[in-house]
Amino acid sequence: MDSARLPGHHGYSGYRGIPAFRQAVARYYQRRFGVVLDPEREVLPLIGSKEGIVNLGLAYLDKGDVALVPDVSYPPYSMGAYLAGAEVCWMPVTQESGYLPDVSSIPVEVARRSKILWVNYPHNPTGATAELSFYAEVVSFCREHDILLASDNPYVDVTYDGYQAPSVLQVPGAMDCAVEFMSFSKTYNMGGWRLGAAVGNSAVLKTLLQVKSNVDSGHFRAVYDAGVTAVETTSQQWIEERNRVYQRRRDYVLEILPEIGLRADKPKGSLYVWAQVVEGDGSFYADQALSQAFVAVAPGEIYGPGGKQYVRLSVAVPDERLKQALDRLRHWYVNR
Ligand SMILES: Cc1ncc(COP(=O)(O)O)c(C=O)c1O
Structure with a gap:
């Protein structure tokens, strides 16, 4: 509230948000996963993670490209690809395989045309989870085929029965090919505030920012301040x-x-x-x-x-x- 009352906080707050927000997200990754992020280059605030998910499709995909999307998954992964004029190649996920795609079964000619591969654990809609060994396999596949690995991780802190979910960025070498989406909607019950962040590979975040800076102009300063409070003080x-x-x-x-x-x-x-x-x-x-x-x-x-x-x-x-x-x-x- 105090932040919203300050007249100086009502102007544009910048395409990359405020440094305090980027630093708070970096501290969260260090604390929660032991992952070190450079807040200047490896953290990009989003107006909700959905915004970044669809804009990543617009930033990376063109006609003739393929997005590898789990069948079933959160619809904006495929919709972002369709909006960019790209094709979607569904990766089957089944109850028997724990709803994890088998990347080794993706034909080489499909992998060659693929620009993005989406994963999301804990998974909407199935609630399935993934371990680091699965992420390691996907990181290796994406590095081999020069595919951007996009891990959407809004439910990382919404887990049950004592289970703790990992981040793909814990895998050695993931920073070379991956970005992860963090959402304030689920961890901090802030869905209506529209706040998230993309973290990971700095060249990818730079490209995403290039699209975003032509579409939005950053968030209201008070929302960033609320995000800092949420991530720093929630026990x-x-x-x-x-x-x-x-x-x-x-x-x-x-x-x-x-x-x-x-x-x-x-x-x-x-x-x-x-x-x-x-x-x-x-x-x-x-x-x-x-x-x-x-x-x-x-x-x-x-x-x-x-x-x-x-x-x-x-x-x-x-x-x-x-x-x-x-x-x-x-x-x-x-x-x-
Ligand atoms: C898998 C997944 N990703 C992203 C989002 C969007 O979250 P946000 O509110 O940060 O845009 C949702 C919301 O339901 C979701 O289920």
Whole structure:
């Protein structure tokens, strides 16, 4: 509030934000992952990570290029590629493989045309997680084929059952080929503030900045100041208590699933339960749930063609509302 009241804070704050914000993000990476970042060259503030994700597509992709995108995944990875006129090559991710793509199965001629490869763990929509050994394999593949590795990591601090998620930048050599997206929306419950950062390879961030500086003019100074306060003062204890609330809701959703015609694995992170539809497909289920139980669940197909048999449920709703929604789904499903 104090920052918002200062008249001097109402002007443009610069394309690269304020140094204090970049330094706070660098300190977070050092503290949380042991990754050393140069705040001047290896941290770029974003107006929410979604902005940076789509602008990275515009910065790196042209007609004839390919973006390697997990099937299923957060839609802006593919949409950023389509907006740039590029092609999307879906990398299958399945329950059997822990929703991790097998990069060794990507044909060489596809790898040759590929400019970006997207990963996101903890994963939206499946809640799957990845270990450093997986990241190491992807880093090596991207270095071999000269592909930009984009790791979208907004749920890194939204994890359950004591699990701690890593950063791709912990892998030796990742800085040569990778950038990671950090979001203040999930870790600090600041979705409406629109604040994020891209960190990692400095040449990539410079190119992203070139696009961004023609599109936006940085954020409101008070938002950067709020971000510094969030990242510097939020305790691990607060994060763990908040995660216990989501975890309790996750467990409640999992308990009810068999009664509403769905089945799912227990996710170790993210805000979602990725549930397979027992009868029919995900779009039919979502349509019926909305029109008959007045409950919105996301049809799996919007995350890629591989999501056809699934719906995504969110635990980012208050307990009472979640219970009401599940009660309605149960009533609808039993009487359908
Ligand atoms: C995987 C993933 N990446 C990025 C975002 C966007 O986050 P932000 O609010 O920082 O734009 C979301 C939001 O739902 C998400 O699920």
